[in-house]
Amino acid sequence: MMFPFVNTKMLTCEELVDLIMQVRLFTSGGYDMYDQNEDTIIRLLDKILVLSKKEKEWYVYFDSLYNMLYILKRGGNHRKILKYAEIYYKDSTEYMDRELPNYSNTDMAETNTYCYSNIFNSYIGYYQIGDEKMEAFMKMYEETVHKYGGQVHYYRDEMSLAALYRDKERFRQAKNNFEKYEVENCYVCMHLSYFPYYFLNHDMESAEEFLDTILKKRIPKKHQWCYERCQNTKAQTLYYSVLEDCLSIGNAEYFGYIYEKYWKKIAKRQNPEDGRDSIETGIFCCAIAGDFSEMEADLRKAEETIRNIGRASTNNAIHKYLKWQMYFELLEKSGVKQIELALPDRGNKILTMDAAAYFEEKADEYGRLFESARKQYDYRLIKNTYRECAGL
Secondary structure (H helix, E strand, C coil): CCCCCHHHHCCHHHHHEEEEEEEEHCCCCCCCCHHHHHHHHHHHHHHHHHHHCCCCCCCHHHHHHHHHHHHHHHHHCCCHHHHHHHHHHHHHHHHHHHHHHHHHHCCCCHHHHHHHHHHHHHCCCCCCCCCHHHHHHHHHHHHHHHHHCHHHHHHHHHHHHHHHHHHHHHHHHHHHHHHHCCCCCHHHHHHHCCHHHHHHHCCCCHHHHHHHHCCCCCHHHHHHHHHHCCCCCCCCHHHHHHHHHHHCCHHHHHHHHHHHHHHHHHCCCHHHHCHHEEEHHHHHHHHCCCCCCHHHHHHHHHHHHHHHHHHHCCCHHHHHHHHCCCCCCCCHHCCEEEEEECCCCCEEEHHHHHHHHHHHHHHHHHHHHHHCCCCCCHHHHHHHHHHHCCCC
C-alpha cells in the first residue's frame, strides 16, 4: 500500500487527505492492485504532487515522487520516468536538505535512494543515456547513498549495470561491496543480480544452489516475510526471471539447461499478476516447445507490444522485438504460413515470415542505437543467443 507512513491526521488540507486515502484504497491488497489501477493511481499521484507542493507538505511530496517513479517502473513506462527524474533532481536540490530537519522522525532521507534506484531502472536501458551520462548518473547515485544511506541499493544496481556490459571485474567489485551492507528490503529481489553473475562466470552450480535456497525458503529467518509479499518467490516468476538473465547475459547453454530442467515442469504462459514484463517470455518459451495453442491471443499481444513500445526503454524494446521475431519464425516453421496481424503500413493478412522480418528489423534498429550509446554492449551476441535458444 502506498503512503503507509503518512499521518493524515497531521495534514490540514482535506483535499490532500482525500487523495491519499484514494491511493491507499487502490493499492491495498496484493501488487496486482497496482497493475489493475495503474492509470488511476498515476492521475491521483499527479494531483497529490501539485497539491502537496502548494501546501508545502514536503514529506508527502517526496513520497509521492517515489511512488510515481515506482508505479511507472512497475508498468514499464520508462519514458515517463525520464520526465519525473528531472522533476526529482530539481526539487530535491532545492528543498530536500532545507526541509529534512522538519521531518527528522520520518524516512524522508531514504526517499532519495529509492528515487535514484527507480530512475536507474530506466537510465540503464535508454540509448539517449550514453556512457558518459550513465557514469555521471552513477556518480550522483553513489554520492546520494553515502549521504542519505542505502548503499546496498547502489551496489545492487551497479551489479545490474555490470551484467549489461558483461563486465566481470566491475561485477565482482560491486558484489563484494553489496555484501558489506545489511539488506532490509525484500531479500529475494535484492539478490536477483546474483544469477547473471553466476551465468557470466559459467557457474551453474552456484546458480542452482541459490535457486534452491529461494524456492525451499532457506533464506535468513528475518526475511521470510518475502514469501507472503514478493512475486519473485513464486517458482514460475522466478524461472522466467532466471531465463531472462540467461538471454541478457548471452548464455544460451544455461538457458537451455534451465528451460529443460525447470521451466518445462510448469510450461505455461505468464499470468499478468505474476509480472507483466515476463508475458512475452512465456509466449517465447511456449513457442520453443511448439505450443501455439493460444496463437490468436499471442497475435493480439504482439499488436499490443507494437502499440506500447514507446513506453519501453531501448534495451527492453530490443528484447521484446527479438522474442517476437523468434516466435514468428518458429510459428512459420510449425507450418503456419499466413496470419492476421496488424502491422504498421501493412494489411492485416500477411505472411508469417514478413512478421518475423518486421520485428527483426525493429530489433536491429534499436540494437544499433543502443550499441552506439553503450560501447560495452554487444547486440550481435544477444541476437545470436535468442536464435540459439530458439533452435533456429
